[in-house]
Amino acid sequence: MFDPDDLERIRSAKDEWEEETLEPTLERFGEREDEFTTDTGGQEVDRLYTPDDVADLDYLDDVGFPGEKPYTRGVYPTMHRGRLWTMRQYAGMGTAAETNERFRYLIDNGSSGLSMAFDLPTQMGYDSDAAMSAGEVGKSGVAIDTLEDMERVFEGIPLDEVSTSMTINAPASVLLAMYIAVGDKQGVGREQLRGTIQNDVLKEYVARNTYIYPPEESMRIITDIFEYCAEETPKFNTISISGYHIREAGSTAAQEIAFTLGNGIQYVEAAIDAGLDVDEFAPQLSFFFNAHNNILEEVAKFRAARRMWAKIMEERFGAENPKSKQLKFHTQTGGSTLTAQQVENNVVRVGYQALAAVLGGTQSLHTNGKDEALSLPTEQSVRTALRTQQILAHESGAADTIDPLAGSYYVESLTDEVEAEAFELLDEVDERGGMLDAIENQWVQKQIQDVAFDRQREIEDEERVIVGVNKYQVDEEEQMDVEEVAEEEEQKQVESVEAVRERRDEEAVDEALASLRDAAQGSTNLLPHIVDAVKAYATVGEICNVMRDEFGEYKQGY
Numbered sequence: 001m002f003d004p005d006d007l008e009r010i011r012s013a014k015d016e017w018e019e020e021t022l023e024p025t026l027e028r029f030g031e032r033e034d035e036f037t038t039d040t041g042g043q044e045v046d047r048l049y050t051p052d053d054v055a056d057l058d059y060l061d062d063v064g065f066p067g068e069k070p071y072t073r074g075v076y077p078t079m080h081r082g083r084l085w086t087m088r089q090y091a092g093m094g095t096a097a098e099t100n101e102r103f104r105y106l107i108d109n110g111s112s113g114l115s116m117a118f119d120l121p122t123q124m125g126y127d128s129d130a131a132m133s134a135g136e137v138g139k140s141g142v143a144i145d146t147l148e149d150m151e152r153v154f155e156g157i158p159l160d161e162v163s164t165s166m167t168i169n170a171p172a173s174v175l176l177a178m179y180i181a182v183g184d185k186q187g188v189g190r191e192q193l194r195g196t197i198q199n200d201v202l203k204e205y206v207a208r209n210t211y212i213y214p215p216e217e218s219m220r221i222i223t224d225i226f227e228y229c230a231e232e233t234p235k236f237n238t239i240s241i242s243g244y245h246i247r248e249a250g251s252t253a254a255q256e257i258a259f260t261l262g263n264g265i266q267y268v269e270a271a272i273d274a275g276l277d278v279d280e281f282a283p284q285l286s287f288f289f290n291a292h293n294n295i296l297e298e299v300a301k302f303r304a305a306r307r308m309w310a311k312i313m314e315e316r317f318g319a320e321n322p323k324s325k326q327l328k329f330h331t332q333t334g335g336s337t338l339t340a341q342q343v344e345n346n347v348v349r350v351g352y353q354a355l356a357a358v359l360g361g362t363q364s365l366h367t368n369g370k371d372e373a374l375s376l377p378t379e380q381s382v383r384t385a386l387r388t389q390q391i392l393a394h395e396s397g398a399a400d401t402i403d404p405l406a407g408s409y410y411v412e413s414l415t416d417e418v419e420a421e422a423f424e425l426l427d428e429v430d431e432r433g434g435m436l437d438a439i440e441n442q443w444v445q446k447q448i449q450d451v452a453f454d455r456q457r458e459i460e461d462e463e464r465v466i467v468g469v470n471k472y473q474v475d476e477e478e479q480m481d482v483e484e485v486a487e488e489e490e491q492k493q494v495e496s497v498e499a500v501r502e503r504r505d506e507e508a509v510d511e512a513l514a515s516l517r518d519a520a521q522g523s524t525n526l527l528p529h530i531v532d533a534v535k536a537y538a539t540v541g542e543i544c545n546v547m548r549d550e551f552g553e554y555k556q557g558y
Contacts, residue, residue, distance in 0.1 A: 011052055014050060039294030039297050049410040050409055069310055069322075070311065071327065079402045085364055086113040087393075088112075088113040088364055089114075091114070092140075092141030094119075095489055100156070106382070109386055113195075116166045116167065119141045120133075121136055122142075122143060123169065124170070125174075125544030127539045135490075146497060146539050148496075148537065150179065150182050151182055158186060163195050165198075168197060168198055169200060169201050169204050169208075171543075173221050174544065175197065180232070180531055181534050184535075191235065192235070194235045195236055196237035197236075197237070197238065197239065200239055202266060206444050213551040213553065213554060215554065219267075223270050225239070227276055228525055228527035230276075230281050232527075239284075239285055240287065241261075241267065241287045242260065244290045247289075247290035254301075254422045256289065256290060257304060258425035260305075262426055268285075269434075278313075282323070287305070288331075289301070289331050291334060291354065295356040295359070296411055296414065297414060299405055300417075303360060303415045304416075306326075308419055330363065331366070332367075335373075337349055338370070339373055340374055343371055347388070350368050355396070358393075358398050359403075367389055369382050369385050425447075520547055521550060
């Protein structure tokens with residue numbers, strides 16, 4: 001990138017600067033810290049970066065242009081100058097009717113995409129009237145038991161006019177089937193449906209634990225979804241391979257992208273083994289990353305992830321379709337960084353994290369409400385979170401040029417460092433037999449737990465400052481209104497699912513579930529049978545129980 005003679009002059013000039021300018025200043029004033037490191041990686045941050053730190057950088061091979069390999073600068077030629085990122089706000093409010101009301105509120109306030117949160121029973125494949133669901137119905141998101149609930153969520157919201165992301169994993173096939181069924185009832189062509197299901201079960205074994213079936217059977221369901229959607233819903237992203245929850249569990253930035261791309265590799269291998277062509281399903285893969293507080297590290301992480309995925313898809317899987325090599329991702333600001341103390345500070349944290357995501361070239365963004373460390377966000381805090389994105393888009397200038405930090409000696413150097421560390425981790429995963437084996441042997445979990453432990457110790461020892469928590473505290477906290485789910489809402493939901501069971505055609509339900517059981521016992525694609533079952537108003541629990549019976553349930557450590 002630089003002429004060797006120029007580099008030599010720069011090195012000589014730096015030596016002279018250190019001796020004549022820096023050293024006298026250090027002797028008089030010193031520096032704030034003995035050592036500066038990145039946010040969670042602990043990588044040392046040098047005092048100064050010069051062309052010498054990127055001397056090996058080849059612009060065309062390592063940086064390039066937007067919309068072309070290696071996609072470091074973005075997956076689209078015009079990026080946010082052509083179309084702004086999709087502004088999603090995560091919402092799921094107890095009942096389907098409340099969620100519909102919140103979705104309409106977000107659309108009226110300028111949200112360009114919907115993001116759907118589900119309660120814990122739905123995430124685990126239980127109906128609201130199941131014994132396991134008691135006390136949890138509608139608490140962490142919306143309760144969905146039957147197609148009637150999904151119809152109510154999207155009442156008055158045409159599915160050909162919105163893009164919907166659903167944070168659902170083990171029962172993702174069932175919720176996707178319900179979304180398709182709602183579209184069918186609205187008269188929306190399946191080829192017009194846009195959105196994403198998270199559908200990333202591997203990270204559940206690593207970080208969240210809302211799994212149902214064993215890994216092998218989970219992979220079968222996922223590859224069935226890939227095959228079905230490539231034909232039926234080509235604009236719908238079939239998986240959102242999630243680093244978000246890996247980072248929430250305590251990982252470093254490099255671990256986040258390494259283990260996320262490692263999961264992606266596992267999904268691609270499973271689909272190829274199932275007989276699918278990589279260039280048929282890979283364009284529908286998407287990713288989901290976290291945005292934390294260290295802006296420059298996060299930008300480097302996003303840039304490195306794009307470059308890595310292009311290399312992996314081309315060199316490892318022989319992908320030829322450019323869309324197969326483009327890492328498209330949604331970003332959510334860091335929930336684990338939000339503090340219950342001085343919640344107003346969270347508005348600032350979210351703003352900086354959102355800036356990192358935009359500078360890093362995200363395709364979609366959710367900004368957390370300031371009160372999410374306490375409860376589901378209120379309408380006011382959701383509006384502020386959405387306005388944060390709109391101010392970034394229309395007032396900050398951050399979206400007006402593509403990859404504006406490219407060429408920064410520090411950012412380019414850090415991009416290389418994060419990429420190198422992540423590839424080292426992927427090499428270790430390969431040596432351990434791939435992500436499935438590394439997860440089942442608890443190696444991945446151990447890497448993350450070690451980092452999380454060290455970070456917590458640093459906070460407790462005040463080596464790492466968390467404003468309002470271990471420094472700059474206040475004696476009295478301002479009282480806040482928080483969103484709460486009324487206890488009577490659970491009983492209403494239980495009565496609702498019972499009423500659907502009484503009204504539906506029981507013979508049609510039995511026939512659809514029997515057909516699904518036959519498919520599960522064989523090798524037939526499960527999705528057409530699941531769509532038939534939801535259209536007969538079989539419940540989430542009934543459908544998942546058929547697959548529980550046939551596939552078994554996963555118990556970690558057994």
